[in-house]
Amino acid sequence: MTHRTAILFLLLTLVFPGPLCAVETDTADLQERFTAQIAPLLQTSCMDCHGADTQEGNVALHQLGGDLTAPASIAIWGRVLEQLETGAMPPSGEPQPTAAQRQAIVDWLQETLVRAGRGFELQAKRLLPEYGNRVSHALLFSGEIQTPAYTPARLWRISPHIYRGKRYQLQVAGGIEAEPVAYSSKSSGIRDYASQEVMDESGFLALQAALDDILTNQLRVKPGFQAIAEAKGQPSPEAMERVIAEEFLRATGRPINDDERARFLAFMTANIRQGGNESGLKITMLAIYLSTEAVxxxxxxxxEPDAFGRRQLSPPEVALAIAYAFGDTPPAEVSILQQALRNDRLTKRSDIEAVVRQMIAAGAPPVRHELPAAFFARIVQSDDDRGFGWHPRVVRFFDEFFQYSKAAGTFKDSPGAPIGSRALTAAPQGFIAEIVNEDRHVFEELLTSPRFNENQEALLARLDALYQKKLSKTPESQHAGITAWYNDGLKSAKRLRQETFRAGILTHNSWLIAHSTNAENHPVHRGIWIRERLLAGNLPDLPIDVDATIPEGPDRTLRERHAVTRAQSCWKCHQSFDPLGMPFESFDDRGWVRTARYFDKGKNAYLPAPHLSEEELEKLRQKSEIVVIPVDATGGISGTGEPDIDGPVHDARELVQRLARSTRVRQSIIRHAFRFWMGRNEMLSDSQTLIAADQAYVTSGGKFSEVLVALLTSDSFLLRKDDSASTSASRPH
Incomplete structure (x- = not known):
């Protein structure tokens, strides 16, 4: 077993101890549950298609009992578990078990497969962000789960962003601050999970080397370091104590206590005596930087544990959790949290709520670094008022959720009007922060707001308002410079389009490019994104024997080429996401609105232009026969359980406007917010936390600030539990 595997096994034992310690599961109890509960449910829901008379997909369940000792039985039950968790079985149109009945089968299968030796694999999957939707959405929001919420006691590795916030480097070469660690998880969305960010041996050695380099570069920069490194002979105890206290606070986020100060002073003194001032200083700082609390x-x-064995985070732990819920700055540098610690206001739930509301009210300034060259993208990003939507972690949540910033790294081979990479990120970031700061019907606005259009009239109105605001806040002596800036904006406005079709972030160039290929749209990726992110849907893992290639064909539209997915073996999965992705054919692969495609018969290929005027068409027709083919952007929504939401849609605009009205979409966004701020997937025991956050949003008129308050004052956020005596955190109670 490798060092990393051993750590992960230990972590799984701590987080999901019951299922992994499968020897404690009574085999007789599992068999009894199978006979009394599971077999009747399978008979009702599964045997018509997988029984003695019919075995669709070559799956027969009628001869399988509760004993999973046979390898063939294990393989079949593993497939059954995935189909049940993803909701693929029973298929739509067939009688469905209730959410509680489905969960009963899932729980039995998980525990029985663990008993058969599949525990590590199953539980490792449950920890991954991409498997979060496997927890029953219906049960999470039905209200029938009354299990008290908690988060397993844990160590959560410091993120790259928090390392930057520690400011180990006072001066940064080239303007780029080193991040001595990188994320371990993949970059496909919300990723800072405590279970995934583990410091293994190689990671520790890499961190040690990076910190050593940082220390070497800072020896002549930090005054405290410089005083010790350049001291003649042994540095004074006062100088050493000062550096130890400063760097301990920087590394751990809390003041050093007397015992720790004495130990590190003795350690530094011995190191300097043996290795000299520079080496002794570096070794001591490394000991602080690599201590458990610093990593x-x-x-x-x-x-003290409550009646359910849960312990509340201590005031310093609460301060740390709240500080890193909003930003990357340690609590020692957040005045609101320091005052709360001094006044003992991080123990009672009402006091903690008041502190969270203070943090929201204080807000943060707009992001003003790496501004784009494009005039209007720049003002959208940087000239908003201070607000909680600019807190680094709030900005990061919506970035990781929508993934719009991936557009900046998507290289386009196709011809067409380009957009600067910084502008692609700046404009949506500014619009999203603006919507969050307005704090009214936030999710609906994010999905439908017309401000995501490049509309000359609307952007000129924004420029005029900002111009008047600048004039009112600056001395008259500076008005000439502001007027020159305004005139530059008027010149830039001449190049703006008059778009009105776009509605919300999913129709903005950034999201569309982020979910496209180098040369064309990608309806599969877009549809999967909507199914998983907005509809809390599940998709089975792609079978290894499936060829997921779409055939080429310059004389066929993308929809025509995707006809291959209508084959029965493909459509059983593609039917859940292709209809959600196809409506974005309303745009070309660079995200420009189009209503038609232009087919050049002479070249036997479609022209890349998203729109051609009659004059442009006439010129082209003088050289070749051009056929104008209206874009087919139809699609559909399914699986929400809401009759006014499910059904066919005409185009992308209708799709997003209908999704914005969906209860399931609202709840799915809240589930992802939960994962981001808790650093883990939800369990069924988090049901009351999620319901409270959902109700807070609805009753407040769509305030995201109230969702944050509900999450950051919940039992899931504040209470920890060593549940080694539990058998399952997921079974309904």
Whole structure:
């Protein structure tokens, strides 16, 4: 077993101890549950297609009992578990078990497969962000789960962003601050999970080397370091104590205590005596920088356990959790949290809520670094007012959720009007922060707001308002410069389009490009994104024997080429996401609105232009026969369980406007917010936390700030539990 595997096994034992310690599961109890509960449910829901008379997909369940010792049985039950968790079986149109009945089968299968030796594989999957939707959406929001919420006691490795916030480097070469660690998880969405960010041996050695380099570069920069490194002979105890206290606070986020100060002072003194001032200083600083509290966020819960075995985070732990819920700055540098610690206001739930509301009210300034060259993208990003939507973690949540910033790294081979990479990120970032700061019907606005159009009239109105605001806040002596800036904006406005079709972030160039290929649209990726992110849907893993290639064909539209997915073996999966992705054919692969495609018969290929005027068409027709073919952007929504939401849609605009009205979409966004701020997937025991966050959003008129308050004051956020005696955190109670 490798070092990393051993750590992950230990972590899984701590987080999901019951299923992994399968020897404690009574085999007789599992068999009894199978006979009394599972077999009747399988008979009702599965045997018509997988029984003695019919075995669709070559799956027969009628001869399988509760004993999973046979390898063939294990393989079949593993397939059954995935089909049940993803909701693929029973198929739509067939009688469905209730959510509780489905969960009963899932729980039995998980525990029985663990008993058969599949525990590590199953539980490792449950920890991954991409498997979060496997937890029953219906049960999470039905209200029938009353299990008290908690988060397992844990160590959470410090993220790259938090390392930047520690400011180990006072001066940064080239303007880029080093991040001595990188994320371990893949970059396809929400990723800072405590279970995934583990410091293994190679990671520790890489961190040590990076910190050593940082220390070497800072020896002549930090005054405290410089005083010790350049001291003649042994540095004074006062100088050493000062550096130890400063760097301990920087590394751990809390003041050093007397015992720690004495130990590190003795350690530094011995190191300097043996290795000299520079080496002794570096070794001591490395000891501080590599200490457990400096590498991990320790969330163990220090209070007395309640009746359910849960312990509340101690005030310093709460301060750390709240600080990193909003930004990357340690709590020692957040005045609101320092005052709360001094006044003992991080123990009672009402006091913690008041502190969270203070943090929201204080807000943060707009992002003003790496501004784009494009005039209007720049003002959208940087000239908003201070607000909680600019807190680094709030900005990061919506970026990781929508993934719009991936557009900046998508290289386009296709011809067409380009957009600067910084502008692709800046404009949506500014619009999203603006919507969050307005704090009214936030999710609906994000999905339908017309501000995502490049509309000359609307952007000129924004420029005029900003111009008047600048004039009112600056001395008259500076008005000439502001007027020159305004006139530059008027010149830039001449190149703006008059778009009105776009509605929300999913119709903005950034999201469309982020979910496209180098040369064309990608309806599959877009549809999967909507199914998983907005509809809390599940998709089975892609079978290894499936050829997922779409045939080429310059004389066929993308929809025509995707006809191959209508084959029965493909459509059983593609039917859940192709209809969600095809409506974005309303745009070309660079995200420009189009209503028609232009087919050049002479070249036997479609022209890349998203729109041609009659004059442009006439010129082209003088050289070749051009056929104008209206874009087919039809699609459909399914699986929400809401009759006014499900059904066919005409184009992307209708799709997003209908999705914005969906209860399931609202709840799915809240589930992803939960994962981001809790650093883990939800369990069924988090049901009351999610319901409270959902109700807070609805009753407040769509305030995202109330969702944050509900999450950051919940039992899931504040309470920890070592549940080694539990058997399952997911079974309904």
């Amino acid at each position: 991990y966020r320790m969330e163990l819960g220090r209070g």
